[in-house]
Amino acid sequence: MxxxxxxxxxxxxxxxxxxxxxxSIGSSSDFEEEDNIGPPKLSNFGSALLAKNNDTGRNSLLxxxxxxxxxxxxxxxxxRSQTIYSQTQESPQSSLFAMNLQRTNTIHDNGxxxxxxxxxxxxxxxxxxxxxxxxxxxxxxxxxxxMQQHMKEELTSRYTERRINRLLLSSNRMNKLGPAKRASSLxxxxxxxxxxxxxxxNNNTLDNGxxxxxxxTKSLSGSLSTNKPIISPNNTEAxxxxxxxxxxxxxxxxxxxxxQYLKKKNLPSSELPHISKIYFEKRxxxxxxAALRKYSSSKEVLLNKTKIEKPETxxxxxxxxxxxxxxxxxxxxxxxxxxxxxxxxxxxxNKKEPEHKKTKKVEIQEPIKTNTYRRNNSIKVNDIxxxxxxxxxxxxxxxxxxxxxxxxxxxxLKRVIFDEFDxxxxxxxxxxxxxxxKLDKMDRxxxxxxxxxxxxxxxLIMECGDFDxxxxxxxxxxxxxxxxxxxxxxxEMIECxxxxxxxxxxxxxxxxxxxxxxxxxxxxxDFGIANAVPDHTVNIYRDTQIGTPNYMAPEALVAMxxxxxxxxxxxxxxxxxxxxxxxxxxxxxxxxxxxxxxxxYQGQSRLLAIMNPDVRIIFPERSNDIxxxxxxxxxxxxxxxxxxxxxxxxxxxxxxxxxSYLKPVIVTEFFIKDLxxxxxxxxxxxxxxxxxxxxxxxxxxxxxxxxxxM
Ligand SMILES: Nc1ncnc2c1ncn2[C@@H]1O[C@H](COP(=O)(O)OP(=O)(O)OP(=O)(O)O)[C@@H](O)[C@H]1O
Numbered sequence: 001m002x003x004x005x006x007x008x009x010x011x012x013x014x015x016x017x018x019x020x021x022x023x024s025i026g027s028s029s030d031f032e033e034e035d036n037i038g039p040p041k042l043s044n045f046g047s048a049l050l051a052k053n054n055d056t057g058r059n060s061l062l063x064x065x066x067x068x069x070x071x072x073x074x075x076x077x078x079x080r081s082q083t084i085y086s087q088t089q090e091s092p093q094s095s096l097f098a099m100n101l102q103r104t105n106t107i108h109d110n111g112x113x114x115x116x117x118x119x120x121x122x123x124x125x126x127x128x129x130x131x132x133x134x135x136x137x138x139x140x141x142x143x144x145x146x147m148q149q150h151m152k153e154e155l156t157s158r159y160t161e162r163r164i165n166r167l168l169l170s171s172n173r174m175n176k177l178g179p180a181k182r183a184s185s186l187x188x189x190x191x192x193x194x195x196x197x198x199x200x201x202n203n204n205t206l207d208n209g210x211x212x213x214x215x216x217t218k219s220l221s222g223s224l225s226t227n228k229p230i231i232s233p234n235n236t237e238a239x240x241x242x243x244x245x246x247x248x249x250x251x252x253x254x255x256x257x258x259x260q261y262l263k264k265k266n267l268p269s270s271e272l273p274h275i276s277k278i279y280f281e282k283r284x285x286x287x288x289x290a291a292l293r294k295y296s297s298s299k300e301v302l303l304n305k306t307k308i309e310k311p312e313t314x315x316x317x318x319x320x321x322x323x324x325x326x327x328x329x330x331x332x333x334x335x336x337x338x339x340x341x342x343x344x345x346x347x348x349x350n351k352k353e354p355e356h357k358k359t360k361k362v363e364i365q366e367p368i369k370t371n372t373y374r375r376n377n378s379i380k381v382n383d384i385x386x387x388x389x390x391x392x393x394x395x396x397x398x399x400x401x402x403x404x405x406x407x408x409x410x411x412x413l414k415r416v417i418f419d420e421f422d423x424x425x426x427x428x429x430x431x432x433x434x435x436x437x438k439l440d441k442m443d444r445x446x447x448x449x450x451x452x453x454x455x456x457x458x459x460l461i462m463e464c465g466d467f468d469x470x471x472x473x474x475x476x477x478x479x480x481x482x483x484x485x486x487x488x489x490x491x492e493m494i495e496c497x498x499x500x501x502x503x504x505x506x507x508x509x510x511x512x513x514x515x516x517x518x519x520x521x522x523x524x525x526d527f528g529i530a531n532a533v534p535d536h537t538v539n540i541y542r543d544t545q546i547g548t549p550n551y552m553a554p555e556a557l558v559a560m561x562x563x564x565x566x567x568x569x570x571x572x573x574x575x576x577x578x579x580x581x582x583x584x585x586x587x588x589x590x591x592x593x594x595x596x597x598x599x600x601y602q603g604q605s606r607l608l609a610i611m612n613p614d615v616r617i618i619f620p621e622r623s624n625d626i627x628x629x630x631x632x633x634x635x636x637x638x639x640x641x642x643x644x645x646x647x648x649x650x651x652x653x654x655x656x657x658x659x660s661y662l663k664p665v666i667v668t669e670f671f672i673k674d675l676x677x678x679x680x681x682x683x684x685x686x687x688x689x690x691x692x693x694x695x696x697x698x699x700x701x702x703x704x705x706x707x708x709x710m
Contacts, residue, residue, distance in 0.1 A: 253279055379403075379413070381452045381459045386413055393468065393513070395526070402464055411449065412464040412525075420456035429458050435527040436460075439503060444496040446516065446525045465516025465523065469493070469587075473512055477594055481623035483632055486591045490584075490638075491662050492522035497584060498653040500524065501577050508575040510583035511551045512590070549607055550596045553582035555647050557611050578647035584656070585642025589617075592631060594624050597643065613645055634661035665705050675701060 253261050258276040262269065377388040386403040389410070393400050398416040405411050418425045433453075439445040447463040469489070476485065493515060500507050507514075507527065514526040549557075556575045586596045597617045601609045609615040619636050622628040638661045641651045656662065682697075683689070 251278055251282070253282065379459075381413070381461055382450055384450065384461075386411065386461070388413075392464070395513075403461075405461070410464050412446075412462045414458075414460040414462060416458040416460070418456055418458060429453065432527045433460070435505060436462075439499065439505070442499045442503070444499040444521070444523050446518065446523045462525070463518055463523070465518045465525065467517050468513050468525070469515040469517075469522065470512035472517070473590060476591075480625045480627045481592070481629040481631070483635070486588070486635070487662060487664075489522070489591060490588055491657070493584060493587065494653050494656045494662075496522055496524045497580055498657065501580065501653050506575050506577055507580050507583075508556070509551075510580050510587065512587055549610070550599060551583040551586040552610065553579035553647070554611050554613075554645055555579065557607055576647060577652070578650045581642050581650045581652070581656075582647075585639055585650075588635075588639050588642065592623065592635065592639065593620065617643055632661060634659065634664070637661070665702075667705065 251261075256264060258272060258279045261267075261279070262272055262275055267275070379386050379388070384406060386405050389402040389404055391399060392402050392412055397418060398414055400412055400414045403411050403413045416429065418429060420426060430453075433448070433451055436445065436448040440448060446465065448460060449463070450461040452459040472489070476482075496515060497507070497510070505527075507524070509526070514524060515522050516525050517523075553575070556579050590596045590599075598606050598609050598615075619639060620631070621636070622630055638651075638656065638659050641659075642656070644650050651659070686693075
């Protein structure tokens with residue numbers, strides 16, 4: 001505020017001064033940039049003093065002397081001197097100007113001379129003459145030139161200092177500039193090299209005198225232009241500036257985080273982003289090394305188990321493998337060649353083997369790194385190129401794409417990311433491939449054409465479906481209850497499960513999304529946590545994954561929860577074919593009422609509700625939609641029979657397929673009339689009809705039904 005006042009005041013005074021109104025020190029092109037970022041400009045009056053009679057627009061004592069000569073009123077002189085005094089408090093240039101005035105011993109801060117004499121033209125002239133006399137070598141012109149030169153240097157020094165200050169504070173921003181801007185910033189820095197002595201002398205005052213940097217001009221510009229380390233005097237360690245070749249191991253953070261390190265080494269806060277970057281680079285490296293160690297040991301274990309033929313490549317290529325990690329977020333594959341046909345021939349499931357001794361036959365083939373293939377939307381799986389068309393869906397750790405293969409044939413490509421170091425998940429996927437292979441000839445299981453497994457990525461090339469059952473149910477949500485639709489899809493679904501159960505496999509994660517319609521037929525697509533049931537065993541114990549809680553059977557959840565409580569035991573739980581029937585019951589329930597039985601419970605309470613026998617499932621008589629259609633009793637009965645808590649009492653797939661809801665008898669009107677007529681005639685002759693007689697009659701009617709079916 002005061003600055004503004006003085007400034008305007010000097011301007012006003014300068015208004016009457018021809019030089020002051022038109023000349024300013026900032027008018028030179030050299031300083032144009034400073035309009036925005038440089039130090040405050042001199043007042044017009046000060047500018048005039050410095051600039052008048054100088055063709056290049058620079059400072060001139062002559063102008064000051066000339067002005068002093070024109071001043072006849074001492075008060076005028078005093079007020080102008082006060083203005084100068086005020087300026088010395090406000091801006092570096094003004095203070096510089098005052099310094100120069102002091103050097104000449106002519107005008108003192110308060111408008112008085114050193115001897116406390118009021119300033120007058122005579123005083124100025126006198127002092128001037130005295131000065132001239134002290135140094136006989138100094139002609140007035142020489143002195144003026146020398147002063148001009150000195151003031152120019154001082155100004156440049158201050159200007160440079162400010163620039164360096166700013167650059168230090170924004171040095172981290174430099175790194176974010178584009179090449180062009182960075183180059184221009186560096187150009188500005190180059191001038192600093194012209195004044196190394198000045199810069200050295202100003203070093204200690206940088207950064208508000210907090211003694212944080214003490215950089216030399218050379219080290220700064222050098223570091224920024226050549227990416228060499230900045231060296232702090234308090235810090236013997238160097239801070240590399242984006243130097244890719246810099247050995248980060250030189251910096252030892254110890255237990256410190258970047259901020260603590262910064263403080264300990266007394267580095268400026270502007271270095272924090274850079275230090276942090278180095279810190280995280282180091283951390284990343286450490287993690288990589290740890291992963292490498294784990295990778296080596298896991299691979300060794302895996303090799304022993306799966307008898308991989310070329311173990312030496314794993315060991316020798318460890319570093320290489322890590323560097324060539326596939327990018328998991330893109331549709332890219334590390335194209336390896338796992339000799340798929342050989343792998344498939346290895347697939348065989350020995351049902352006789354006890355569960356704990358079961359050996360996985362699908363082997364991970366060592367990658368042959370000659371065949372990497374990436375092109376836009378294309379991917380090669382075992383040397384066959386597929387072009388991505390659209391995404392079909394995604395699962396917990398997978399994405400499924402519709403792709404076009406040789407001869408424009410359409411396939412589903414499932415790309416799964418898994419932890420290659422986690423033996424359980426590796427085995428899980430191998431198990432899924434085995435099951436798909438085992439059921440390959442079956443009509444109700446999606447066909448697996450090819451697969452490729454390597455380095456945490458699994459690719460499955462499968463038969464492509466049009467929709468999955470969850471999508472179908474979703475679109476039906478808004479429509480009224482339709483018994484024919486429900487009957488059709490229950491039948492389709494149970495046909496799929498029958499294939500699985502007949503192969504002594506328990507799926508254990510049945511849900512609508514795991515069925516797709518392929519050319520009008522429902523098929524199972526997913527065997528993520530399925531497993532083969534050993535002979536003569538009803539239930540098997542599964543480890544690893546949990547199914548989808550909405551559709552999970554109570555016994556599976558109870559067993560799992562018991563296992564969890566015994567922390568020393570493995571996290572396993574019991575599933576059997578009846579568990580799949582429960583899941584089917586839940587899916588049928590969703591078809592009828594729009595959501596699975598326990599859908600109204602959320603999270604943990606849903607699991608508890610499923611496990612709790614006191615929480616009974618309600619089977620409303622009418623549908624949930626606006627029409628409130630009466631639900632066929634046979635359908636309600638079917639649901640109830642699937643959702644019995646006792647697994648042994650649940651229906652089997654064959655029983656479901658033969659249930660009266662799925663095998664309804666539709667008769668003609670004539671049949672009903674005939675039946676009633678016969679019943680009345682028979683009743684009129686009989687006083688009482690025994691239960692046995694009714695049973696006999698019923699069977700008779702049923703046996704003749706085929707004749708009367710519509
Ligand atoms: N062969 C296929 N044809 C058409 N769509 C498919 C096919 N395979 C999968 N999808 C779609 O991709 C979705 C996810 O597939 P999938 O269930 O196999 O993944 P996932 O990782 O095993 O899922 P989750 O682990 O949740 O069961 C499916 O719900 C389906 O919509």
